[in-house]
Amino acid sequence: MIFRLYKPEVFQGNLKRNNYFEGWYYKHVSADLQHVISFIPGISLNKNDSHAFIQVLDGITGTSEYYYYPLSEFSWDNNRLFLKIGNSIFTANYICLDIRQHKRTIIGRLNYINIIRYPKTLLSPGIMGWYSFIPTMECKHGIVSVNHDLSGMLYLDDLQYDFDNGKGYIEKDWGTSFPESWLWIQANNFNNRSTSFNFSLAKIPWRKKFFIGLICFMYYNNKFYKFNTYNKASISELRHSDNLIFITIRNREHILRISCLNRKSGELKAPVYGQMTRGIKEGNDADVRVALYDNENKVLYTDSSKRAGLEIIEEIFEYFENNKDGERKQEHQENNISATATHGWGRVQGS
Numbered sequence: 001m002i003f004r005l006y007k008p009e010v011f012q013g014n015l016k017r018n019n020y021f022e023g024w025y026y027k028h029v030s031a032d033l034q035h036v037i038s039f040i041p042g043i044s045l046n047k048n049d050s051h052a053f054i055q056v057l058d059g060i061t062g063t064s065e066y067y068y069y070p071l072s073e074f075s076w077d078n079n080r081l082f083l084k085i086g087n088s089i090f091t092a093n094y095i096c097l098d099i100r101q102h103k104r105t106i107i108g109r110l111n112y113i114n115i116i117r118y119p120k121t122l123l124s125p126g127i128m129g130w131y132s133f134i135p136t137m138e139c140k141h142g143i144v145s146v147n148h149d150l151s152g153m154l155y156l157d158d159l160q161y162d163f164d165n166g167k168g169y170i171e172k173d174w175g176t177s178f179p180e181s182w183l184w185i186q187a188n189n190f191n192n193r194s195t196s197f198n199f200s201l202a203k204i205p206w207r208k209k210f211f212i213g214l215i216c217f218m219y220y221n222n223k224f225y226k227f228n229t230y231n232k233a234s235i236s237e238l239r240h241s242d243n244l245i246f247i248t249i250r251n252r253e254h255i256l257r258i259s260c261l262n263r264k265s266g267e268l269k270a271p272v273y274g275q276m277t278r279g280i281k282e283g284n285d286a287d288v289r290v291a292l293y294d295n296e297n298k299v300l301y302t303d304s305s306k307r308a309g310l311e312i313i314e315e316i317f318e319y320f321e322n323n324k325d326g327e328r329k330q331e332h333q334e335n336n337i338s339a340t341a342t343h344g345w346g347r348v349q350g351s
Contacts, residue, residue, distance in 0.1 A: 006125045011076040034118065038059065062283070073085060169188050184311040185245075187288040187290075258291075290307075
């Protein structure tokens with residue numbers, strides 16, 4: 001239904017679909033930065049093993065768990081973000097956990113306060129812009145909460161985790177498969193507590209070919225600075241060496257420079273035609289620094305964040321460079337054609 005496009009946070013699918021996945025990503029960082037716990041509730045629909053799940057990633061230790069639930073234990077609300085998987089509840093305003101599997105117990109409730117939403121317009125229902133209206137996209141992406149404060153406690157077995165005054169973030173994905181390769185960075189534990197940053201670069205299948213898609217924003221001082229493929233933003237620098245990444249992005253008005261230091265990662269399961277069979281590495285312990293400039297290279301804002309999220313499928317760097325080489329060759333050919341045409345026109349004019 002069309003109204004769901006304008007509510008990307010709600011469940012977009014139905015239980016009759018095949019080769020389909022949908023997952024929400026809830027990240028929580030304690031005020032003292034000593035605890036980073038992410039929960040990923042979701043659904044996997046395919047002919048072999050349809051089920052619901054909750055993945056749990058400890059960003060400090062890098063350990064992860066995958067909790068399996070039959071479809072009969074998955075329910076949702078069509079009008080708002082409300083999921084129930086087993087005895088656990090996930091919403092846009094809180095989560096209430098009751099997981100008892102693998103000889104482990106995870107219980108507790110975390111509340112979300114001062115939530116900052118990603119803006120929507122008639123032609124841009126979410127962070128994907130007009131691509132939100134393309135039904136054949138391999139994977140769609142949504143931002144539920146750019147930034148919020150936390151209150152509450154979690155109990156993991158005999159350990160107690162205090163998240164009062166911590167920071168949280170929520171996003172989601174849905175479709176058939178994750179992209180073949182991508183780079184994802186997420187940070188909202190800056191010195192300025194209201195700042196939030198998200199960057200995603202991915203290989204996107206398109207009409208039997210592909211393009212390198214960019215979605216990126218920085219939220220600062222009550223304003224969104226957007227750098228996306230669909231608003232003509234471009235990456236002028238993308239370098240990586242060992243565990244360091246450097247990025248420069250430009251749009252018509254601003255330049256954003258990002259540096260990221262990778263630390264510990266854990267393994268998560270990712271979808272391939274709806275089946276959660278692909279292993280990927282994700283870290284929640286990266287260091288990120290951002291610097292925002294105007295188009296005259298004047299510094300507007302700089303800040304740094306701890307406990308940032310990071311996923312790297314390294315082939316994205318090769319695809320990016322090859323794509324850039326192709327664009328340069330095409331631009332060179334177009335310039336030659338234009339110069340030849342102009343030169344020829346000059347001869348005609350002068351004859």
